[in-house]
Amino acid sequence: QECSKTETTFTVETLARFIDQRFYELNNLKKIDQQLVRLVESCRLDLRRFGVKFTANSSRPYFLGHEREDV
Numbered sequence: 001q002e003c004s005k006t007e008t009t010f011t012v013e014t015l016a017r018f019i020d021q022r023f024y025e026l027n028n029l030k031k032i033d034q035q036l037v038r039l040v041e042s043c044r045l046d047l048r049r050f051g052v053k054f055t056a057n058s059s060r061p062y063f064l065g066h067e068r069e070d071v
Contacts, residue, residue, distance in 0.1 A: 012047065016040045 020036045023029075044054075 012040050012044045015047070016043045019043065 016036050016038055019038045020031075023037045024031050048054075
């Protein structure tokens with residue numbers, strides 16, 4: 001759910017925390033330290049391999065429910 005949101009507050013840090021949380025949930029493990037199971041830098045590299053482009057979104061506001069039909 002969290003990763004499928006299309007909003008500007010989604011960051012690579014959000015993805016890394018989501019992966020960390022799901023890892024411990026799926027494996028029934030208890031987190032004992034603050035280190036993430038997947039580094040933020042590794043998540044950023046993974047996203048680049050998947051074709052994600054990191055651009056500033058300040059000049060292009062996005063309003064939920066106003067998606068373009070031609071895209």
